[in-house]
Amino acid sequence: MFGIPDPYIWIAYLLAIGFAGLCVLYGLLNWNNGDA
Amino acid sequence: MAVDVLTLSIVVAIYLLLIVGIGYYGYKKTKVAEDYMVAGRNTHPVVIALSYGATFISTSAIVGFGGVAANLGMGLIWLTVLNIGVGIFIAFVFFGKKIRETGKRLSAYTFPDLMGKCYNSPFLQYISGIIIILSMPIYTAAILIGGARFIEVTLSIPYETALLGFALIVGAYVVFGGLIAVMHTDALQGAIMLIGMTALLLLTYIHLGGVVAANTALTNMAHLVPEGLAAAGHTGWTSMPTFGSPIWMTLITTMVLGVGIGVLAQPQLIVRFMTAKDDKSLHRATLIGGPFILMMTGVAFTVGALTNVYFYQQSGQIAVTAAGGNIDSIIPLFITQSMPDVFVIIFMLTLLCAAMSTLSSLYHTMGTALACDVWGRGRECALSLTANKRGIMIMMVISILVAFLLPGSIIARATVIFMGLCASAFLPAFVNGITSKSPCVIGAKASLLAGAFVWFIWTVFVHAAESSVLGLSQFIFGVPSILSQPWSACNPLVIALPVSLIVMVLFQIRHNRRMA
Numbered sequence: 001m002f003g004i005p006d007p008y009i010w011i012a013y014l015l016a017i018g019f020a021g022l023c024v025l026y027g028l029l030n031w032n033n034g035d036a
Numbered sequence: 037m038a039v040d041v042l043t044l045s046i047v048v049a050i051y052l053l054l055i056v057g058i059g060y061y062g063y064k065k066t067k068v069a070e071d072y073m074v075a076g077r078n079t080h081p082v083v084i085a086l087s088y089g090a091t092f093i094s095t096s097a098i099v100g101f102g103g104v105a106a107n108l109g110m111g112l113i114w115l116t117v118l119n120i121g122v123g124i125f126i127a128f129v130f131f132g133k134k135i136r137e138t139g140k141r142l143s144a145y146t147f148p149d150l151m152g153k154c155y156n157s158p159f160l161q162y163i164s165g166i167i168i169i170l171s172m173p174i175y176t177a178a179i180l181i182g183g184a185r186f187i188e189v190t191l192s193i194p195y196e197t198a199l200l201g202f203a204l205i206v207g208a209y210v211v212f213g214g215l216i217a218v219m220h221t222d223a224l225q226g227a228i229m230l231i232g233m234t235a236l237l238l239l240t241y242i243h244l245g246g247v248v249a250a251n252t253a254l255t256n257m258a259h260l261v262p263e264g265l266a267a268a269g270h271t272g273w274t275s276m277p278t279f280g281s282p283i284w285m286t287l288i289t290t291m292v293l294g295v296g297i298g299v300l301a302q303p304q305l306i307v308r309f310m311t312a313k314d315d316k317s318l319h320r321a322t323l324i325g326g327p328f329i330l331m332m333t334g335v336a337f338t339v340g341a342l343t344n345v346y347f348y349q350q351s352g353q354i355a356v357t358a359a360g361g362n363i364d365s366i367i368p369l370f371i372t373q374s375m376p377d378v379f380v381i382i383f384m385l386t387l388l389c390a391a392m393s394t395l396s397s398l399y400h401t402m403g404t405a406l407a408c409d410v411w412g413r414g415r416e417c418a419l420s421l422t423a424n425k426r427g428i429m430i431m432m433v434i435s436i437l438v439a440f441l442l443p444g445s446i447i448a449r450a451t452v453i454f455m456g457l458c459a460s461a462f463l464p465a466f467v468n469g470i471t472s473k474s475p476c477v478i479g480a481k482a483s484l485l486a487g488a489f490v491w492f493i494w495t496v497f498v499h500a501a502e503s504s505v506l507g508l509s510q511f512i513f514g515v516p517s518i519l520s521q522p523w524s525a526c527n528p529l530v531i532a533l534p535v536s537l538i539v540m541v542l543f544q545i546r547h548n549r550r551m552a
Contacts, residue, residue, distance in 0.1 A: 003251025004110070006275035012113040016334055019120040020326040026129060027323025034133070034315025 041192050047381055048191070048388065051228075052205065055221050055392075059209030062217025069419035072214035073145040073404055079219055079311040081320035086226030087219040088308045088321070089328040090393035092123065092299065093229065095182045098336045098390055103363030104291065105340030106355040107265075109273035111287050112337045118296025119333050124325040127300060132309040132318045134470040139310035145419065147303035147401070148409035150310070151462070154469030155477040163484065165409030167461060168303055168402060173431065175454040176398040177439035183391035184439075186368075190384050199439060206392050207432045210399045211425050218396045219311065225389035230331055232386030235379055236371075237335045243374055244345050253345045260344075260354050273341045285525035290452060290501070294527045298455030301463040304401040336367075343370040402435070403428025452527075453495065453502065460491040460532035464540035472544060474551055479543025487536025494528035502528075 004010045066072050079087075105112045135150070144150035148168065152161025184199035191198070209217045244250035251274060258272030269281020277284040299305065312318050343366055347358040350373070359365040371383050407427030412418035464487070465480035495502045497509045497518050504516035517524040 003248040003253075003255060004274045005255055008276045009110050009113065009274055012111075012117050016113060016116045016120055016330055019117065019125055020330040023120065023125055023128075023322045023326025026125070027320055030316075030319035032316065034317075034319055 041190075044381055044384060045191060047385060051385060051388070054224060055205075055209060058220045058224060059213040059217045062209070062213025062215075062220060065216050066214045066421070069145065069421060069424070071216060072421050072424060073408070073419075074139070074307065075215040075219055075311040077140060077311060078313045079317070081312075081317045082324060083219050083223045084308055084312055084317060085321035085324035085328060087222035087393075087397075088305060089325055089332065090222040090226035090229060090389065091304055091308070091397040092119075092329065093332045093390055094179055094394035095186065095387050095391045096178065097333060098233075098387065099182070099186075099367045100364055101291070101333070102336040102340035102367040103359075103365070105337040106343045106366040107363050108270065108277070108283060108287060109275070110337065110341045111276045112291060112340075113334065114288070114292045115296055116330065116334045116337060118292060119299070119329050120326050122296055123299040124322065124329055127305075128309075128318055128322040128325060131300065131467070131470070132312070133315050135306060135309040136312045136315070136318060138470045144310065146404045146408050147306045148405055150306075151466060151469060152409075154466075155475050155480050157477045157480070160465070160477070160480055160484070161409050164303075164462065165405040167457070167488075168405040169410060169431070171454050171457055172303075172398055172402045172405075173435045173438045174442070176395065176402065176431075176435040177442060179391055179395045179398065180435060180439040183388070183395065186384075186387055186391070189368075196440075200436070202391070202395075203432060203436050203439075206395045207399060207429070210396050210403075211428050211432075214421075214424075215307070215311065215400055218400050219308075221396065222393045225393040226328065228382075228389045229386050229393075230328060232382050232389075233331050233335045235382060236339055236375075237331070239375060239379060240339045240342055240346075244342060244349075250342055250345055253349075254342060257344055257348060257354070260348070262354075262356075273344055280522055282522070282525045285522050286501075289525070289527035289530045294452060294456055294459075294529045297463075297533070298459040298529065301459040301461075301466060302455070303405070303458070303462075304397040306466075307401065339370075340367060343367070346370060346374055399428050399432055399435075402431035406431055456495075456527065456529040456532070457488065457491055459529055460487040460536055463487075463533065464537040468540050468544055474547065476544045476547035479540050479547060482543055483536045483540035486539045487532050490535045491528045491532035494531050498523060499526065499528050500524040 002010065070076055101112065101115070138144070138154065139150050142150065142153040144153050148161045148164035151164045152158055180199055180203055183202045184195055187193065187198040187202055188195045209221060241247055241250055244253065255272065255274045258275070261270045261272060265283065269278040269283040271277060277287060309318065312321070343355040347353050347355045351358055355366045355370070356363055359369050372380055375383065404424055404427060407424040408418045412420070412423055461484050465483045469475045469480060496506055497503055500517040503509045509518055510516050
């Protein structure tokens with residue numbers, strides 16, 4: 001995938017991008033939750 | 037250098053003026069101890085996210101670990117997975133909210149203060165402060181040396197002048213502006229780092245003909261792996277090392293697990309959560325934190341590996357050979373040789389920001405540990421602005437002396453040591469302290485001491501990277517490491533942290549049964 005043959009490498013890339021996306025999603029879904 | 041020193045000096049001068057201005061803003065906003073120690077517990081989410089990220093990422097993460105990726109390949113991207121998954125998502129979503137809530141409820145001002153108040157134990161506050169005071173100056177010296185070496189080369193000034201200037205400029209805004217100045221300068225520095233690293237990724241792939249072309253070219257270089265590295269498990273720059281080989285053990289246990297988990301127990305990062313006004317601030321900060329770290333370590337490790345393609349196309353050499361065997365020189369050499377002048381300036385500023393943002397937080401954490409948790413513990417001066425300013429000045433002087441006294445090679449190793457010791461000693465007791473309804477104080481003491489003890493024994497007698505340098509194993513047992521492969525390549529944290537965790541869990545279970 002994308003010129004990288006070892007699945008252990010591109011799975012790591014997908015996980016890294018996925019976790020970053022999860023952080024964005026979590027922030028958006030809880031944008032107004034947790035007031036003082 | 038591709039860029040003339042005068043242009044770079046003007047850019048750095050403008051940047052420093054901005055930093056001084058923000059430092060003055062922090063000074064004017066700081067009225068009481070809560071402002072100085074935890075930024076008034078009212079920090080904007082964007083500032084929290086960028087400050088956490090910029091403190092997290094030092095020059096060594098970009099240049100040092102980027103060089104490691106150039107040497108060992110893209111397998112290091114697993115560290116980015118942990119950096120974001122553990123260092124941001126788990127840290128903010130699960131720990132951050134607990135730390136903020138507990139810190140506010142117990143009126144805790146520092147990491148050792150929070151540790152002591154969670155367990156109602158002055159001993160735990162004191163011992164946590166002592167560990168910070170003893171180990172953090174070595175990590176701080178590593179940041180100082182890295183920053184000074186880089187300033188020496190880019191601005192063509194003597195190393196000693198660079199080190200003192202760097203140390204004192206950062207020290208000035210930390211001492212006078214407290215954590216408000218630290219976090220707001222961090223935010224500016226983080227924004228500059230984000231611009232620099234984004235441009236680095238785009239320009240590298242454009243230069244090498246696109247994503248697939250560049251990655252394929254790197255894949256096709258597998259036959260160029262040096263014999264020594266291939267024998268130790270290196271299989272190419274776009275594949276993982278052979279499972280269980282010395283390189284695999286180093287990559288996974290020291291780089292990925294050691295740094296990836298170690299970040300959860302960093303006192304200078306934990307205090308960031310205590311500056312949030314409410315959980316909403318932490319939710320919003322998470323949104324920025326994840327992508328920020330992806331663009332820092334993800335880019336550094338990817339570009340690091342791809343430098344092999346550039347150097348091979350230019351000179352027929354792999355990156356580490358082109359850099360004369362010094363992996364710390366690979367990223368700066370790649371930037372100055374391959375990038376346009378304007379980007380060289382942006383990247384130099386990025387590295388300066390990375391060094392300054394980490395250094396400022398270490399100063400603040402060490403100084404407040406000395407004034408609030410050790411020297412002033414239980415006395416009125418613990419929360420005195422003057423005492424904490426003096427504490428920061430004292431720890432700054434100690435760090436500068438350590439930087440001048442110790443050779444750079446030992447200091448680089450000390451950075452990994454600091455991360456491992458913090459996680460092994462603090463993590464289980466700290467997590468238990470903020471999550472348990474009735475935390476067991478004897479268990480926390482036993483866990484902290486067991487983690488530190490096992491970590492020390494494994495470092496001195498087993499882990500060859502340290503034990504062979506320290507020489508105590510050779511002196512007593514006649515061998516550099518008392519265990520053979522793969523154990524001698526296994527990082528101390530991988531052994532000490534489970535021991536520390538098991539001790540904490542067993543004591544807490546016994547404590548809960550007695551309370552029931």
